[in-house]
Amino acid sequence: MKSVLNRYWQFGYGIFRISGREFVRDRCSLQASALTLYTLLAIVPVMAMAFGIAKGFGFQQYLETRILSLFAGQEQVIQNVLAFSANLLERTKGGLMAVLGIIFLMYALIKLMGHMEDTFNRIWRVRGNRRIIRKITDYIAIALAAGLLVIFSGSATIFITGYLEKFMAILDLPAGLGRVISFGLNVFPFVTVWMVFTFFYMFIPNKNVNVRAALGGGIIAGTIFQLAQIAYVQFQVGVSTYNAIYGSFAAIPLFLLWLKTSWTIVLFGAEISFVWENFDVLQTDDPEYEHISIRVKKLIILKIAVFCVNRFAQGRAPVTSLSVADHLNLSVNITSVFMEKLVHSRILFKVSAPDPGFAPAWDIERLTVMDVVTAFEKMGEDDLYLGDTLELSALEQSLESFAAAARQSSGERFLKDV
Incomplete structure (x- = not known):
C-alpha cells in the first residue's frame, strides 16, 4: 500500500x-x-x-x-x-x-x-x-x-x-x-x-x-x-x-x-x-544543445534520419518530435532542436496534412550516411570570408579529401540498409 x-x-x-x-x-x-x-x-x-x-x-x-x-x-x-x-x-x-x-x-x-x-x-x-x-x-x-x-x-x-x-x-x-x-x-x-x-x-x-x-x-x-x-x-x-x-x-x-x-x-x-x-x-533532463559534442550531435541526427526513413518506407504516418524523443530516449525539447536542425539542413521537411510531422526530403533509396553528415555540417552561413591563402586552400583540400575518403569507406551505406 x-x-x-x-x-x-x-x-x-x-x-x-x-x-x-x-x-x-x-x-x-x-x-x-x-x-x-x-x-x-x-x-x-x-x-x-x-x-x-x-x-x-x-x-x-x-x-x-x-x-x-x-x-x-x-x-x-x-x-x-x-x-x-x-x-x-x-x-x-x-x-x-x-x-x-x-x-x-x-x-x-x-x-x-x-x-x-x-x-x-x-x-x-x-x-x-x-x-x-x-x-x-x-x-x-x-x-x-x-x-x-x-x-x-x-x-x-x-x-x-x-x-x-x-x-x-x-x-x-x-x-x-x-x-x-x-x-x-x-x-x-x-x-x-x-x-x-x-x-x-x-x-x-x-x-x-x-x-x-x-x-x-x-x-x-x-x-x-x-x-x-x-x-x-x-x-x-x-x-x-x-x-x-x-x-x-x-x-x-x-x-x-x-x-x-x-x-x-x-x-x-x-x-x-x-x-x-x-x-x-519529459522526465529526461534537458542537456544544452551547445554542450553536446559534435560527434554525439552527428550520431543523434543520423539516428533520427534512420528512424524517419524506416517509418516512411513502411508507409506509416510522419514522425513527430514526441515519437522521435520516445524512440531515442531523449527529452522532447532537445529533440525539437535537432528536428529543426534537420529541416534547416534540408534532410527533413515539415508535413502539415493529413498528419502533422516530419518526413524525409531526399529519395530514401539514395540517402546515405555521408549525405546526412555533410548536409548537417554545411548548415548555416558558409560565405564568411577567411582570406585567400595557400594555407586555407590546403586545409579545404584536406577536408574535401576526408569527405571523399569517407564516401569510399566501408562505413558509407544507405540509411534504409542500416
Whole structure:
C-alpha cells in the first residue's frame, strides 16, 4: 500500500514539476497576455452571436442568467458587455449591415480561437495549424459545442441540485450521509468547468489528445479556476478603497486581471495535459544543445534520419518530435532542436496534412550516411570570408579529401540498409 501511494506521489509531483518547467519554457504567461487582448476584442461579437442564437430559440433570458453566474464578481463589466452586444445585434439587422456584422463576428471568433490553437499547438509541439476551411468549420463547431455544454451542463446541475435538496428535506437522513450529499452538491459547480476545460484540451490542439490526459488537466485546471474565482469574489469585498479612488473604472483593471489569471490557468492546465500524455519522455533532463559534442550531435541526427526513413518506407504516418524523443530516449525539447536542425539542413521537411510531422526530403533509396553528415555540417552561413591563402586552400583540400575518403569507406551505406 505504501509503495502504491509513493508511486502516485512521485507521479503527481513529477506532473506539477515538469508542467511548471514547460510553462516557463513555452512563455505561457506572455501567451496568456496575448489571449487576454484577443478576448477583449472578441467578447462583444461572440456574446452578440450567442444571444442572437439564444433569441431564436427562446432562451435569451436564461443565457443571460448563466453568463452572469459564470462571471461572478464581474457583474458590472458583463452588464456593459451585454448592453454592447444587444446594441450590436440591433445595428446589424437587415441589409448590408447584417452581412458585415456576421463577417465581423466570424472574424473575431476565428481570430481568438486561432490564437488559442497556436498556443496549444506550441505546447503540444505540433507543427502546422488547421487549414483555413477547417479553421472556419472546426472553430464554429467547437464554439457552439462549448456554449451548449456550458448551458446544458449548468441546467443539469441546477435541476439535480434542486431535486436533491427537496429529496433531503423530505427524508430524515443521518447526519453523516447528509454531509456527504451536501458535499456532492457543492462539487456540482466544479463539474461544468471540468467538462469545458477537458473539451478544450481534447479538441483545440491540431492532434488527437489522450482522453485521460485531457481529463486530468481539465480537472486540475478547472478546480484551480473555481478556487481562484471564489478567492477573487472575496478579494473584491476588500477593495473598497480601490473603488473609492477609481470609481466605476475600478471594474476595468480588475476584469483585465481576472482575464489574465483565467488564461494563465487554462494554459497551465494544457501543460498538465501535455505532460500527463508524455510523462515518460519529459522526465529526461534537458542537456544544452551547445554542450553536446559534435560527434554525439552527428550520431543523434543520423539516428533520427534512420528512424524517419524506416517509418516512411513502411508507409506509416510522419514522425513527430514526441515519437522521435520516445524512440531515442531523449527529452522532447532537445529533440525539437535537432528536428529543426534537420529541416534547416534540408534532410527533413515539415508535413502539415493529413498528419502533422516530419518526413524525409531526399529519395530514401539514395540517402546515405555521408549525405546526412555533410548536409548537417554545411548548415548555416558558409560565405564568411577567411582570406585567400595557400594555407586555407590546403586545409579545404584536406577536408574535401576526408569527405571523399569517407564516401569510399566501408562505413558509407544507405540509411534504409542500416
